[in-house]
Amino acid sequence: MSIQDANAGNAGDLLKHAILLELLGGIPGGEVWSYAETHAGAGLYARAHAAELLAAADSAAEGETGWRYATALAAGMRRADAGDLYVGSALLALLSGSIRGDALLVEFDPEVVTRLREGVDHVLASAAPRVRLAQGSFEDHLTEILAPQRLVLLADPYYYDSSAPDGQGGRMGKVHLQRIAGHLRGRDAVLLAFTSRAPRRPLRDAVPHPEETWRPLFADLDALAPSALRLFRVDGTPHALAAAGWGAGEQRVAGLPTAREWQASWIAKPPVGVRIVEEQRVAAERTES
Numbered sequence: 105m106s107i108q109d110a111n112a113g114n115a116g117d118l119l120k121h122a123i124l125l126e127l128l129g130g131i132p133g134g135e136v137w138s139y140a141e142t143h144a145g146a147g148l149y150a151r152a153h154a155a156e157l158l159a160a161a162d163s164a165a166e167g168e169t170g171w172r173y174a175t176a177l178a179a180g181m182r183r184a185d186a187g188d189l190y191v192g193s194a195l196l197a198l199l200s201g202s203i204r205g206d207a208l209l210v211e212f213d214p215e216v217v218t219r220l221r222e223g224v225d226h227v228l229a230s231a232a233p234r235v236r237l238a239q240g241s242f243e244d245h246l247t248e249i250l251a252p253q254r255l256v257l258l259a260d261p262y263y264y265d266s267s268a269p270d271g272q273g274g275r276m277g278k279v280h281l282q283r284i285a286g287h288l289r290g291r292d293a294v295l296l297a298f299t300s301r302a303p304r305r306p307l308r309d310a311v312p313h314p315e316e317t318w319r320p321l322f323a324d325l326d327a328l329a330p331s332a333l334r335l336f337r338v339d340g341t342p343h344a345l346a347a348a349g350w351g352a353g354e355q356r357v358a359g360l361p362t363a364r365e366w367q368a369s370w371i372a373k374p375p376v377g378v379r380i381v382e383e384q385r386v387a388a389e390r391t392e393s
């Protein structure tokens with residue numbers, strides 16, 4: 105089992121995918137939005153205790169917070185046949201039925217692209233022709249990623265490092281956020297940006313590496329002044345997801361459920377038990393310090 109498979113469906117994935125699906129559910133049926141991912145992954149992943157997760161998703165009540173995620177996840181797991189596979193972001197987003205435009209999925213690893221192609225063809229069936237896959241580093245594809253007039257963009261690097269000059273090792277930096285925000289300003293768009301812990305460095309490394317890579321992500325996004333900005337975290341873990349909206353994307357971000365609503369959802373209950381919290385005050389903390 106690869107590292108990606110071993111991590112699939114962890115608390116970070118649940119946070120990312122639950123909020124992604126909630127956001128997509130807020131897109132009015134008559135509007136044509138496109139979808140893109142910078143780090144698309146394999147589409148389907150082996151996951152331990154998948155049956156338990158599927159049963160938990162099936163227990164979600166229609167209309168409750170997180171129900172859209174539960175529905176897409178259960179549909180994807182069943183379509184993937186084996187029942188022991190977790191469904192990644194790209195397939196979940198397209199299973200939501202909310203994306204009526206095209207999709208562009210960028211992935212660096214050629215073997216992972218092959219897996220993703222198989223997953224798209226198998227799980228999405230008739231929607232598969234609207235999905236374009238591009239192999240390479242996300243930074244080399246940003247112009248095409250950012251081209252649509254109405255866009256939901258999932259940026260899912262392993263971690264955010266404000267000073268990173270490139271996408272090496274899957275990281276993302278301020279230089280990329282600036283390019284993304286520069287293009288999305290004046291359009292109808294949402295950027296969901298995930299970050300987790302940076303890889304541990306040897307102790308002799310003089311540069312301290314912060315565990316919480318969400319603080320600089322939130323501060324840098326705040327400085328780029330999207331019309332709406334929120335940040336959700338999984339309590340007690342390094343996983344976080346920022347949602348930034350421009351134009352009509354502002355309403356989509358403002359309409360996301362609150363932490364209190366997430367805490368009443370199936371995701372917070374056993375056996376899943378993921379506690380989603382929301383950060384409000386990074387900008388104020390930054391100016392005070």
Ligand SMILES: C[S@@+](CC[C@H](N)C(=O)[O-])C[C@H]1O[C@@H](n2cnc3c(N)ncnc32)[C@H](O)[C@@H]1O
Nearest residue numbers: 143144145192193211212213241242260271274
């Ligand atoms: C965490 S996985 C993606 C998971 C997926 N978005 C999901 O939520 O289901 C990160 C992926 O980024 C890919 N990757 C690493 N560096 C990259 C880069 N510079 N550009 C694009 N993809 C990259 C890795 O090969 C890996 O498949």
